[in-house]
Amino acid sequence: MSDPELRRRLYRVMVLARACDDRVAALKAQGEIAGSAFLGRGQEAFSGAAGLCLRPGDVFAPAIRDQAARLAFGETPLDVMRVVLGRRTGWMRGRDGNIHRGDWSRGILPFISHLGAMAAPVAGVLLARRLGGRLGDTVGAIAIGEGGMNTGALHEALVVIGVERLPVVLLVADNCYAYSTPRERSYACRDLAERAAGYGFAAQRCDGTDADDCLRACQAAFAAARRGSGPQMVVADLLRLAGHGTHDDASYVPAELRSRYGDCLPLFERTLIREGVLSAEEAERTRAQCRAEVEAALQQARSEPAADAATDEWRVYSESDLLNLRWRR
Amino acid sequence: MSDPELRRRLYRVMVLARACDDRVAALKAQGEIAGSAFLGRGQEAFSGAAGLCLRPGDVFAPAIRDQAARLAFGETPLDVMRVVLGRRTGWMRGRDGNIHRGDWSRGILPFISHLGAMAAPVAGVLLARRLGGRLGDTVGAIAIGEGGMNTGALHEALVVIGVERLPVVLLVADNCYAYSTPRERSYACRDLAERAAGYGFAAQRCDGTDADDCLRACQAAFAAARRGSGPQMVVADLLRLAGHGTHDDASYVPAELRSRYGDCLPLFERTLIREGVLSAEEAERTRAQCRAEVEAALQQARSEPAADAATDEWRVYSESDLLNLRWRR
Amino acid sequence: MKYLEAIRLALGEILAEEPRAFFYGQDIAGPFGGAFKATKGLSERFPGRVLNSPIVEDAMAGLAIGAAMEGARPIIEYQFADFASIAFNQLVNHAATTYWRTGRSCPLVIRLPVGGTPGGGPFHCQMPEGWLTHHPGLVVVAPATVADAYFMLKDAVACRDPVCVLEHKYLYYHLESDFDPATAEHLGLGRAALRRRGEDLTIISWSGMVHRALAAAAELESAHGIAAEVLDLRCLKPLDAESILASLAHTGRVLIVHEGFPYGGVAAEVLALCCERGFAWLDAPPQRLSARDTPVPFHPDLFAAYLPDERAIVQAALELASF
Amino acid sequence: MKYLEAIRLALGEILAEEPRAFFYGQDIAGPFGGAFKATKGLSERFPGRVLNSPIVEDAMAGLAIGAAMEGARPIIEYQFADFASIAFNQLVNHAATTYWRTGRSCPLVIRLPVGGTPGGGPFHCQMPEGWLTHHPGLVVVAPATVADAYFMLKDAVACRDPVCVLEHKYLYYHLESDFDPATAEHLGLGRAALRRRGEDLTIISWSGMVHRALAAAAELESAHGIAAEVLDLRCLKPLDAESILASLAHTGRVLIVHEGFPYGGVAAEVLALCCERGFAWLDAPPQRLSARDTPVPFHPDLFAAYLPDERAIVQAALELASF
Ligand SMILES: Cc1ncc(C[n+]2csc(CCOP(=O)(O)OP(=O)(O)O)c2C)c(N)n1
Ligand SMILES: Cc1ncc(C[n+]2csc(CCOP(=O)(O)OP(=O)(O)O)c2C)c(N)n1
């Protein structure tokens, strides 16, 4: 069992992620967010546990339900709100939105929608560091769903990571569904850990509804990657406790399945309280604090300027004078 | 051990394939072939064994070194010569050449160069048959090298084949090299059979230099696929005994490796003679017959008209009147 | 009937009337019925013929090629046209080349939800016709009306060549008309349609932009007394050159309006066609209005400024008319 | 020095002078040194900086994006430009959009062996500029001379935006000149170059076709007394509009000659540019000569008939000059 301090930190990250997501869902319902909104409900344990294993200097390619990992790795509710509201102050300056947000300089990769496409860039970051003698014990984490595991882009990247033996942790959140498609239509193996060996990855499995189990598996995988034991895969078994996006009622999820998978957040809270790691009052206070933090971030973001078509520059090249550009030494 | 008749058939296919390849190499050296020429030298045992497991009605997507499988499945030396010489009478009518040749109506898929791209079409053929109630016990075979196993296209196709549980046999000729790239730069697992489970495929391994072992593995795999046991993979360990194409001297292959892998054709011939399945005279006669058959095909192809820019039609659509095309029932 | 309902109606009839047809795509089976609900109810009515695909865009196209060559009539749906980028190779190098290379036709249909919606962002709003038309061998159509949404889909299935059908996402829910398949005019798949007649200039457009062009034409008429002809290309490859040149000959002035990227693509091709073959009729330099040469922006204000709007079309038309 | 040798020279200097640079591609490491030997000897001289890739074109581009964003200067080689189709998504949706979306530049270089050779067939001969230029965000250059093969590659590495360098396979071995990097003129990356001056018409071309255009221009002069100007675009995106329009203003007649597919692409864009912005100078309808609208044929006779040859260029120029 991990140390109490870490478990309390994980609990807080999970609560904050849930609060962020809840607020985003409400904003979407109120019509304040353009486009789609995606929630990580039910995945906070696995995502948060992975995020807590990341250290400054690491690089992380989140998937669409990784609010918890993001927060654990340094994203703030203000970063979230600025982007979902399209503020010019946000990472994406209104050009891209929602869960595409990221910031290369903080190691949170701003993703393109195409599932699987962010894995090879993580390999590229690590390879560049190794070539530059700057790899140290940094690692790269790649999050993906069981649906995204099928993309050719991911496959090709895993091949490279295996062959180059890069310090990567692949975090597979198998949440029973890819949009409305059940996992039986996504893979024909027992579970996706069976894909690890073929890429030269070591594999861990964990119960995604059990935060302690997630912590155990993630800690083992990140430690192994950091000490040079080669690429690692962690597969979590869980259920998406929301629609694909807020527009989706997920009515295609049978009740039987819903009853089989618990909600990691109250489960973890009960465990921590039962084991005396957390008091009920602390839990209540944490929830209130997180809600307040999210609310403050929202107010701040709302007060900031939105992207502005008239004054924002529309340049697609960073070079200002391609016409006369010349190599010089 | 397979029955003597089958072994003799395999021997003949291997000899004929080698004769075809040798003649193609000579034609290329003489300047009679435009573009590249690729040889299957050293892979005749595995390729031929697989080809002999195919039956009329099956579908086969060959890789670039499958002269033996092609011949076993019904391609003739005349089909080969017509295409490599760009005859208008050939399957590709001079529009495409060399190993891209194929004929959908015979179940030999004419491939596009992009490695991995032919696997999904094989799945499509089988799925269409199943939906049309015409699948019966036909199977689809997909040949690929260890290098091609890394393509996203192949991965995505294998996912579909696994999920749909299609009667496919994936034939992986791991010949130590992808062009000049050694297998250690292509995969980080022990061997590629380790990728089977992740796709829901059963796996067989065989020694690609041992024709009997190839027959054993292929027969088992094809029989399993035919009887509905789901997709199968066969991985053969062998060495490419030629350059990547005739333009490549393969000087990057170390002598140590060359001495480790034998040539399947003389090895098989010696075994068959030793075991009394074949006499030395029969072997000599077979070689002479095959050479003569190839030579006759070449003369025939040479006598036929080449593609002709002036008279051949250049239409890219099969519909003659797209302007007025309308659905009618 | 709405544009989306016309598509659903056509899809149901295709399964009913064409026994070789089947659908393959992400999340298209029941009860979900597709990200945009185009196939809602169909897997229940036609068991086994509406299949959910894993997230394998490249293999979806490859599978369709194999099925088509085997004699089936596969209709694949990409969830957003943007994701068809994954299948670029199978589409342009395989589906498109097969008839020419092998003499055997490849009758498959690719349904592509295209076009911008506010908040959609860089990867859910693209127009793919630029790259689909550039490579030889694909038929590319872009229905802009409810009737075309219905007819062109069925015509696409009747076609023995691979057809990409661009369905505009904004029109899905926002375009409605009292379309009756029994009585509506059924143009051939490759024909352009004159949506409005005029004398002064021709606005050439396609897909969702046709409706902005029509609105601009109405404004030009009512506010400026300028009679703009609006030609809806319908089929982007091959082009109905005759109709394009006839309209150019009629008005002498051409403005091409679309929502795709500005460099190359269909707009440049149509402009080149007008100049190469209709030079003598040109009374003014033909002009294009396109999106800006950037990715599609997420924020609704940026998005609004990104695409040519009615005002920009009117402005460009006024300049053209007074040249 | 040959075109290929100039590339190899530039690649060696890049590794020597730019410590952040590394090469990634199939079969590029020693002793093999690449399918066309462009990197021959370099992995020995610069251990660990020339890396063989598995057959993963999409991941190659993705890896380069990550490395570039991390501060390295990745230079990737596709074995044939045709195989870059596999990386379409990473190139046009990721590398191309990153600066615009994130404000951080993505300095990577993609080396693409392009163009037709007899017997190469449909998948080893393509020109990819049509789709590379259509999407916003990539810089696309096509060196046609030995000097440009050298300079533009180095300039591409100096550029902070993603640059696609189209290297023509036929020129690799067949183009030779007495190029000296120390004294040769070094044009800016984005500039077009006037390769021949003339009064009567302008032939605009790029990549391998520049040489056919020059041969045709010589023939036009000697056999027909027509002075054709030949403008080598060099940079296909962004276009050097000023040089294009200046030449058009000078001659009033434009013929665009290239070896890519006819629909859309660079030729249509250049033609559209001439008409939209140079209409007043046009004395004749601008014309294009492209490959046929089919895949590239394998048989050398078909291949010869597929591309515009010198005779076709002369013929088109004569018609244009006498319009
Ligand atoms: C290549 C690609 N195809 C389709 C989509 C549309 N899409 C977005 S999320 C999603 C489902 C993803 O499922 P999974 O990977 O299991 O992640 P989850 O949503 O369950 O967290 C789909 C189909 C996409 N983003 N990229
Ligand atoms: C997608 C793609 N990338 C690159 C190539 C060029 N190419 C042709 S064959 C080959 C090597 C293939 O190696 P492998 O799959 O092991 O087959 P082998 O040649 O060893 O039989 C390469 C790189 C290609 N055809 N397709």
Ligand SMILES: [Mg+2]
């Ligand atoms: Mg999922």
Ligand SMILES: [Mg+2]
């Ligand atoms: Mg190999």
